[in-house]
Amino acid sequence: MNWYEKLSQYFPIEEMKSRDHIEGLLEDRGDIYYKDEGPKHVLMYAELDDFLFIDYIYVSKDARGEGLGHKLIAKLKEKNKPIILEVEPVDDSDQDTAKRLKFYQREGFHHASSIGYSRRSLATNEVNHMEILYWSPNDRPESEIFSAMKETYKHIHTYKDKEWYGRSYEDVKEVLKIRSEEESNDIFDEKN
Numbered sequence: 001m002n003w004y005e006k007l008s009q010y011f012p013i014e015e016m017k018s019r020d021h022i023e024g025l026l027e028d029r030g031d032i033y034y035k036d037e038g039p040k041h042v043l044m045y046a047e048l049d050d051f052l053f054i055d056y057i058y059v060s061k062d063a064r065g066e067g068l069g070h071k072l073i074a075k076l077k078e079k080n081k082p083i084i085l086e087v088e089p090v091d092d093s094d095q096d097t098a099k100r101l102k103f104y105q106r107e108g109f110h111h112a113s114s115i116g117y118s119r120r121s122l123a124t125n126e127v128n129h130m131e132i133l134y135w136s137p138n139d140r141p142e143s144e145i146f147s148a149m150k151e152t153y154k155h156i157h158t159y160k161d162k163e164w165y166g167r168s169y170e171d172v173k174e175v176l177k178i179r180s181e182e183e184s185n186d187i188f189d190e191k192n
Contacts (some may be wrong), residue, residue: 003035003042007053010058014121014128015088017055017157021164025156035158036072043072048157051075051148053156054085073107073135082136083109084148086117089131089187105188113184114142115149116177117179122165131187149176 001009017025022044025033029046032057036043040063044055054076059069076083091097112132118161121128122168134145150172157167169175 004038004058006042006058007044007056011056012088014124014126015086015130018164021159024160024164027158036075038098039072041068041072042048042067042100045076046152047079047081048148048151048155050144051082051084052079053152054083055156057085070107071102077084077137078163080137082134082140082145082148084112084134084145084152085134086130089129098154101187104133107135109135111172111187112142112145112149113118113186114179115146116183117149117175119175120170122161122167146178153170 004022008016023173032048033046036045040060042056042058044057046053046055057069057072058142059072068070073083085104088097090101110133112134114130117130117132118127119130120126132145132149134140153172154176158172161166
């Protein structure tokens with residue numbers, strides 16, 4: 001199975017970029033967008049001046065429990081920049097969602113509870129709600145994580161979207177919002 005098939009089988013369709021989109025990022029934006037691939041993993045990430053964004057991280061089922069996910073995250077942490085990523089909310093019908101959240105919590109990630117993120121999938125036309133997690137080598141306010149997510153959305157998620165999908169994703173102002181105090185719940189507090 002090639003790297004794209006591995007990602008496609010693991011991630012829901014509404015979270016997947018097309019193969020053309022990812023290959024376009026690797027080719028056109030190879031200065032910031034990277035693929036780290038091995039027999040048991042695929043890691044797709046962007047490295048910008050002030051932060052890293054994990055687009056996809058896949059560890060094969062037969063390698064789980066070997067510490068491979070920890071090693072991949074540790075390698076990114078060595079760059080000494082904040083790391084951000086998107087994760088789907090816990091779904092009681094999918095045990096992997098809770099396991100992923102626990103993994104990132106063990107790795108020292110925090111929930112950016114003040115950031116709301118909802119994007120319409122070009123594949124399914126359904127609205128997809130995601131949560132933003134981040135790790136930082138030093139204390140960073142969530143306002144910086146919000147700015148980094150906006151930059152990621154503009155430069156990675158919507159890169160040549162019209163070309164790859166025949167239509168554009170929603171504007172960043174529609175997708176990313178600052179939640180009110182009442183709307184902000186730390187998902188790590190809920191799932192302890």
